[in-house]
Amino acid sequence: xxxxxxxxxxxxxxxxxxxxxxxxxxxxxxxxxxxxxxxxxxxxxxxxxxxxxxxxxxxxxxxxxxxxxxxxxxxxxxxxxxxxxxxxxxxxxxxxxxxxxxxxxxxxxxxxxxxxxxxxxxxxxxxxxxxxxxxxxxxxxxxxxxxxxxxxxxxxxxxxxxxxxxxxxxx
Numbered sequence: 001x002x003x004x005x006x007x008x009x010x011x012x013x014x015x016x017x018x019x020x021x022x023x024x025x026x027x028x029x030x031x032x033x034x035x036x037x038x039x040x041x042x043x044x045x046x047x048x049x050x051x052x053x054x055x056x057x058x059x060x061x062x063x064x065x066x067x068x069x070x071x072x073x074x075x076x077x078x079x080x081x082x083x084x085x086x087x088x089x090x091x092x093x094x095x096x097x098x099x100x101x102x103x104x105x106x107x108x109x110x111x112x113x114x115x116x117x118x119x120x121x122x123x124x125x126x127x128x129x130x131x132x133x134x135x136x137x138x139x140x141x142x143x144x145x146x147x148x149x150x151x152x153x154x155x156x157x158x159x160x161x162x163x164x165x166x167x168x169x170x171x
Contacts, residue, residue, distance in 0.1 A: 008034050010123040020045035037151060040071050048074045055088045062087075063166040065147040072147055077167060085110075085132065085165070103134050103163055111135035127168050134162035 006014040006026035014024035022045040023038055025031040041063065048061065055076050062077040064087070079085035103110050115129045134142055142162030149156060 005126070006030050007038075009121055010118065017042060019043065036153065040151065041074070044072075044074045052076065059088050060167070060169075065145055065151075065160075065164040065166070067143040067145045067147070067162055069147045070150045072151065072166075075165075077165065085167075087165075103132065103165065109135040127170050129166065129168045132165045132167065133160065 003012045004014045004016055004024040005012055007023040008030035009026060011026040014026040014030075016024040017038070020042045022042075023034065025034070052074075056078060059076040059078045062075055064073045064075045066073065076088045077085050078088045111133055113131045113133075115125070115131070117124045134140065138161075140162075145160040145162065145164060148160045148164065
């Protein structure tokens with residue numbers, strides 16, 4: 001089994017979170033630095049798959065940030081790229097997957113920003129993180145995303161509006 005890297009500083013031999021197993025920390029200092037954000041999703045990560053079985057082999061987990069929510073939500077997403085992604089939920093009738101456009105059913109003009117490195121401290125990630133957002137928010141009336149504001153503790157530098165979906169994959 002490969003050594004885990006710290007979620008915050010990238011140091012080897014970190015201990016994974018015993019609850020969700022989705023984050024790892026090399027020290028109490030790093031754990032404390034990430035605690036506020038980690039606690040918002042830790043229990044969701046720990047129970048998501050058991051409570052929400054994968055609707056298809058092509059589905060993968062993403063984090064959805066709704067404009068009027070204070071806490072991010074895990075969802076299943078399916079598709080080839082941000083123009084094609086759909087949120088997939090199990091329907092009530094015969095457990096059939098129900099799909100809906102993940103940024104809205106109107107014309108959200110989807111866009112994506114990919115991140116491959118951590119900014120402070122500076123290091124390359126072993127995965128790519130993509131922020132998918134509505135590029136039409138300036139003129140479509142999308143509300144300011146309160147979830148982003150809450151996660152950033154009011155210190156965000158960009159006025160994110162409408163729904164955002166965060167996806168990660170290896171490489």
